[in-house]
Structure formats: structure tokens, C-alpha cells
Amino acid sequence: MAIDSGTTLSQLSARRRLTNVVASVLVYAAFAVALIPLVWLAWTVVSRGIDRFMVDQTGATNFNLDFLQQSMRGVMGGAIAGGALHAVWGTLLITLTAALISVPIGLLTAVYLVEYGRGRLKRAVTFFVDVMTGIPSIVAGLFAYALAAVVLGPGTKTGFVGAIALSVLMIPVVVRASEEMLRLVPNELREASYALGVPKWLTVIKVVLRTAIAGLATAVTLAIARVIGETAPLLIAVGVADSMNFNIFDGRMMTLPVYIVAEWRKGEAVCNDAAIACLPQITEYRAWAAALTLILIVMALNLVARLISRLFAPKAGR
Amino acid sequence: MSKPKATVASAMPASLHASRPSRANRAFAGLSAGSATIILVVLAAVATFLLIEAWPALTGPESIDEHVSWIDAEKGQSLLQIIAYLIFGTLLVSAIALVIATPLAVGIALFISHYAPRRLAAGLGYLIDLLAAIPSVVYGLWGASVLVPALRPFFTWLTDNLGWIPLFAPDPVTGVASPTGRVALAAGIVLAIMIIPIISAVSREVFLQTPKLHEEAALALGATRWEMIRMAVFPFARSGVIGATMLGLGRALGETMAVYMILSGGLSFSWGVLQSGKHETIAAYIASQFPEANSWGVSALIAMGLALFIITLLVNMLARWIVSRRAEFSGAN
Numbered sequence: 001m002a003i004d005s006g007t008t009l010s011q012l013s014a015r016r017r018l019t020n021v022v023a024s025v026l027v028y029a030a031f032a033v034a035l036i037p038l039v040w041l042a043w044t045v046v047s048r049g050i051d052r053f054m055v056d057q058t059g060a061t062n063f064n065l066d067f068l069q070q071s072m073r074g075v076m077g078g079a080i081a082g083g084a085l086h087a088v089w090g091t092l093l094i095t096l097t098a099a100l101i102s103v104p105i106g107l108l109t110a111v112y113l114v115e116y117g118r119g120r121l122k123r124a125v126t127f128f129v130d131v132m133t134g135i136p137s138i139v140a141g142l143f144a145y146a147l148a149a150v151v152l153g154p155g156t157k158t159g160f161v162g163a164i165a166l167s168v169l170m171i172p173v174v175v176r177a178s179e180e181m182l183r184l185v186p187n188e189l190r191e192a193s194y195a196l197g198v199p200k201w202l203t204v205i206k207v208v209l210r211t212a213i214a215g216l217a218t219a220v221t222l223a224i225a226r227v228i229g230e231t232a233p234l235l236i237a238v239g240v241a242d243s244m245n246f247n248i249f250d251g252r253m254m255t256l257p258v259y260i261v262a263e264w265r266k267g268e269a270v271c272n273d274a275a276i277a278c279l280p281q282i283t284e285y286r287a288w289a290a291a292l293t294l295i296l297i298v299m300a301l302n303l304v305a306r307l308i309s310r311l312f313a314p315k316a317g318r
Numbered sequence: 319m320s321k322p323k324a325t326v327a328s329a330m331p332a333s334l335h336a337s338r339p340s341r342a343n344r345a346f347a348g349l350s351a352g353s354a355t356i357i358l359v360v361l362a363a364v365a366t367f368l369l370i371e372a373w374p375a376l377t378g379p380e381s382i383d384e385h386v387s388w389i390d391a392e393k394g395q396s397l398l399q400i401i402a403y404l405i406f407g408t409l410l411v412s413a414i415a416l417v418i419a420t421p422l423a424v425g426i427a428l429f430i431s432h433y434a435p436r437r438l439a440a441g442l443g444y445l446i447d448l449l450a451a452i453p454s455v456v457y458g459l460w461g462a463s464v465l466v467p468a469l470r471p472f473f474t475w476l477t478d479n480l481g482w483i484p485l486f487a488p489d490p491v492t493g494v495a496s497p498t499g500r501v502a503l504a505a506g507i508v509l510a511i512m513i514i515p516i517i518s519a520v521s522r523e524v525f526l527q528t529p530k531l532h533e534e535a536a537l538a539l540g541a542t543r544w545e546m547i548r549m550a551v552f553p554f555a556r557s558g559v560i561g562a563t564m565l566g567l568g569r570a571l572g573e574t575m576a577v578y579m580i581l582s583g584g585l586s587f588s589w590g591v592l593q594s595g596k597h598e599t600i601a602a603y604i605a606s607q608f609p610e611a612n613s614w615g616v617s618a619l620i621a622m623g624l625a626l627f628i629i630t631l632l633v634n635m636l637a638r639w640i641v642s643r644r645a646e647f648s649g650a651n
Binding site: 017071112116239 | 340342345346348349350351352353354355356357358360361363366367368370371402421422423424425426428430433434442445446448449451452453454455456457458459460462463465511513514516542543544545547565568569570571573574575578579595597598600601605608609613619620623626629631633635637638
């Protein structure tokens, strides 16, 4: 009898053990499968993007930064020249403008939600910030385009319109992240400040915001990293350009993500004249080099965000 | 923790700051409340301005077909019909992405919350988050020039061996899978990679909130790790995972560049996900037609954008509602 029940138990447990092992294997496998595209993509971008930086205009192999020092002005066909300087500048200017619009609004909204908000408005704002994070990027681009068409006249495409589109995408990210950071500030600090007779607004500025400054910097950096790679809204609201343009209020601009699409769309260049140096795959090389540049910028921003939060994290903030 | 009340400032002796602090107080409170209101205004403005610009196409004369080159009136197409094709394509590609991404993302979330060694868990989670940091245009470039060529033999194998399933049916004209590989399934696979981070991040949070006592009780009853997860974690996290999946759906519906660069577009209600030139998503269609559109075309495209906005808005609101409902009734907080 005892032996019987012992065998049933062990039979049962063999099946259960098998299920358990299979489940574990599947869970581990899911993680491994997700790493495949990450590694594959990273390797592709680096190995293909490095070409423009390792081969100079004469075709010799030596490290150079020509790609980041030239625009596409006057670069025709398969000419082994041209770079993304105008696109880098465009990306920096537009993203910076978007940050200048989004950070104050996002930060103050987070302050409202954490320090002041109550009742209906707070609930509505919390809900709609969440909803806003789900706006498709192309819809943000269409919105900015429509806004500019109504206010400034049809077909207006400038860097500033693109910055508005990016702000729509960036504000909710800033609000969400900084709200979390402000909630980490212990209430004792606020109460100590009140006890010293400091009014609420000064408490918020001098105590709460100052304590959370590292977290807020991290939040803003991550938000910038999120929108700097946006393509669709800029394609619609800013358009494309081949030359440098430093004026975000006038004329179209190039940005890195759009540059990638534009070069990719050109397809293989046609090389007819043997006398002129020409490379059919030059457009693809340029696209990959721009992708590498963009990824390096995004990763650098992420790294900076991690460093800020690690180095300047308040010791009492837990 | 209860919020400190703002009564301290007003209780101060009048001689200290007279009325200035309270005025500054009110100004600052007003400023922050104003910023919060701006969010609502922006959302309303998005709807309003899209509607203003889409109005000519929505209410315009029947002759809009003549003004817009991509509406082929001779084939009996109308704007509404094209939008219907596009909505079908969008839903199909997103559905493929969800079917692939959900099991993987749940597995990843479980791995990080319950399987990985504690010390590594945070770092491994960060690795998955890196997938979300990669810009969509880079996914598009990689998908179009690296992944699609690599998937082509697999697609051919699918049509050869599973072609009797309508989904994997070969092209009725040529009788084989698309030679370019730029098909709905390829776009769906890349979209799946892109939405895995968001689904797994939200699911991970929900899994971690499972009451420790439930888990320990299950283990104490002799459950294996998998049985513990089925008995304690999944019932607790079910609605959270559904909400996470819908957030992923919201992301997939609006994704533009990856689909635009990978999918070879066309308009039809075809179920054959291995045939090119049969499907197109709203967002990718807008991106491809916008640069060359005239004012009527722009208006029609913005009308499509409005449709996309409404669809994603509904999906996201539903998702947030499901997730928040779980938070309210869970025993964890």
C-alpha cells in the first residue's frame, strides 16, 4: 500500500516535473529569441555603417569623419562624397526646440499632479497623459502640419512645425517620468520646509525639484532619446533638404532619421561615366552610416541618463 | 502617505512676508494647473485641427475621386473603400505582430520576474528595453535589407508545405510565395520585435506585483515553479497582461516607417500574408502618398490620419482602463 502510493506519487511528479522543465525551457527560449534581433541588428548597423567612416573619398582605407563634415549639397548620382552634417544639425535643432517646448510644460504638469492636483482635473490629466502616450507618431506629424496649414498658410513645412509634432510625442513621456521622480521625494522634506515657514511654491522649487533634480535630468534625457529617432512626423511636417539650414522658422530641414529614409529610397546609383569616381551602393552606405550615427546618439543619451541617475541619486530618496 | 496641506504659509505671521508669498503661491499653483490644462487642450487641438483639414475630403463633392490620383474611380473605388482596405491591412499586420509578440513577451516578462537570477534580472530587463530604444527607421532599414532576404526561404517553405492554409496560400497568379519577400508577414514580424519591449515591460511590472504570500502558499503546497506561476501569478496578472497586449496593439497600429520600408503595398481584402502587393497600413500609406499629394490628396490623407487617431485612441483608452481597473482591485496596493 505504501509502495503503491509511493509509485503513483512519483509517476505523477515525473509528469509534473516534465511540465515544469518544459515551461522553464520555453521561458528561457523566449528571452533568447528576443536577443537574436537585438544582436543581429546591432551587428548589421555597426558592420555596414562603419564603411563611410573607414573609407575616404579616394577609396583608401583610413578612419575619417568626412561623413559628419559634409552636407548633400551638390552631390549627384553615385559620387563618393556627401554626408549627413545638415541632417545632424537639423536633428539637434529640432529636438532641442521640442525639448524647450515640452520640458517646462511636462515638468509643471508633473508638479501639478504630484503637489497640487486633486479631483476631476487631476484624474482627467492623468488619464489623458496616458492616452497621449499612445498617439501614433504620424498622427502627431499630421496634426503639426494641419496646425501650420491653418495658422501659417497651407503647405508650411519648417523645423519649428516638426518641433511641435515632436513635442506632442515628448510631453507625455516627460510628465510620466518626472511624476515618478517627484513622488520619490520623501514627504518629511516637504514638511520640514513648511515648518521653517517656507511657502509652498518655494518649497516645491527649492526643496522638491532640487532633491529630484538628478531623476528629472534622467527623465528629460530619456524623453529626448525617445523622440530623436522619430521619422514619420518629420517626414510630413519638415520635409527633406540637401543643404544646411540653421533657421528652424524658415524652410525645410533635413534630420538624421529622414536622411536614412531619403538615401534608402534613392536605390542604387547609376554609374555611366567611367571617368568619374562612382559607387552604385553609395546611397545604402550613407543610409547605414546615418543609422549608425543615430543609434550612437540614442545610446549615448541613454548612457548619460543612466550615469546621471547613478551619480547624483539622492541618498535619502528611497 | 498623506499630502501636507498648504495651510502653513497662510498661518504665518502677517509681518513675515505680508501678502507676497500667497500671491506667488497662487501664481505658481495656477502655472502648474495651467500646464496640466495645456495637455487637455493639445489633445483637443489634435482632434480639432485634423478635423478642420480633413473636412473638405469628408464632406466634399463626389468628385473628390477626380482630384486625387490614387483613387481609381474607373475601378469603382471611393475614399471610404480605400480607407476600408487600409483598416483591414492595418488590423491584419497588427494581428500578426500581436500573435508573435504576446507569447514571447510574456515569456520574457516571466523570465525577468521569476526565472532569472535576482542579480542579473535588472540588467537583462534593460537589455530588452534597448529594443525599444532603437528608432523605427533603423528597424525598417534592417528589415528591408537584411531580415526580409533572410526570411525568403522560410516563406517559400511555408507556401510549399502549408500552402493549403488560406493564410499561407501562394500568389494565385504566379503560384509561389512573393519573390521579394516584402509581404505582410515580414512586416508583422518586425512589428512584433518592436512591440515586445512594451508588452514585456508592463507584464513584468504586473507579475512582480503578485502577492508574495500567494506565491509562497502555492510553493508550500508542493507546487512546482510552473504550477505556482499558473496558480498564483497568471490569475492575478491576467487583466494586466491583456492591457499590456492592447498597449502593444496601439503601438503596432500606428507604426509607420518599418511597415513603409518593408511592405510592398497594395489594396485588397486578401488573407494571403505571403503575397506581396495585397496589403497596406494606414500609417504607411499616408507616409508614402503625402509627399506628392495635392491639396485634395492631403485632405483625404489627413482624414485617414483622423481615422487612425480615433482607432488608436479607443484601443489605448480600453487598455488603460483594463490596467487601471486591475490596479484598483488587486490586493497588492
